[in-house]
Amino acid sequence: MIYELMGAKSKYNNLPAAVSAIAAAFPLWHFIFNTDLIGGFWNRMVVSVSLLGLCAFLAEGREMSRQLRNITLRVIALGVLSALPLYTIFYGGYILFKPLLQEGASNVYLLASNVPAIQVAATLVYTSFLEEFFWRGFIQRNLTNYLGRLRGLLSATASYTLIHIFTLNLPLMLAALIAGLWWGYLYMLTGSLWLTAASHIVWTEMVILALPLG
Numbered sequence: 001m002i003y004e005l006m007g008a009k010s011k012y013n014n015l016p017a018a019v020s021a022i023a024a025a026f027p028l029w030h031f032i033f034n035t036d037l038i039g040g041f042w043n044r045m046v047v048s049v050s051l052l053g054l055c056a057f058l059a060e061g062r063e064m065s066r067q068l069r070n071i072t073l074r075v076i077a078l079g080v081l082s083a084l085p086l087y088t089i090f091y092g093g094y095i096l097f098k099p100l101l102q103e104g105a106s107n108v109y110l111l112a113s114n115v116p117a118i119q120v121a122a123t124l125v126y127t128s129f130l131e132e133f134f135w136r137g138f139i140q141r142n143l144t145n146y147l148g149r150l151r152g153l154l155s156a157t158a159s160y161t162l163i164h165i166f167t168l169n170l171p172l173m174l175a176a177l178i179a180g181l182w183w184g185y186l187y188m189l190t191g192s193l194w195l196t197a198a199s200h201i202v203w204t205e206m207v208i209l210a211l212p213l214g
Contacts, residue, residue: 017059018142049130056138079198104171128200136187
């Protein structure tokens, strides 16, 4: 299933809204990682990605709803399977460059410490889905409409990576770059929001809870 916008421009062209939403993501990521408000990291993450998802839906509700309706078991299965090579890349990279990555990875895992695993697991499902809803289904699609497939992918991934600058964690920024390119490429090929969402959910559950790197 190749998405219609990969050829001619879609009728859903909303570059100003997409650029404004990217700008809004920066203070939200600062809020997530550099404040102590509303009871902890996971609560701030839920609030922030919810706001971004709402921005996407308010800007293009009909198109976002259309993407959500395009769901099949095959798409979900492919998304789940696509998380496995991505995890393998991260695992191999961590083993090879452990001295450089260990501290950054440990700081990420601290975020899940002293929090019930079921809460973390449920939050990861919700936030992973909404990140794909926003970054691929809304941002990358609109950037692709104006810039073309490759430049749209690279621009969306660069934005997704740069918002993590507020983490002050270079390994986490590198992780965002690699994962963003992976999910962006899958979206570029298939146009399936559900495929990238399934991949994102399974990968985060594996790397944070089921099979942590460190």
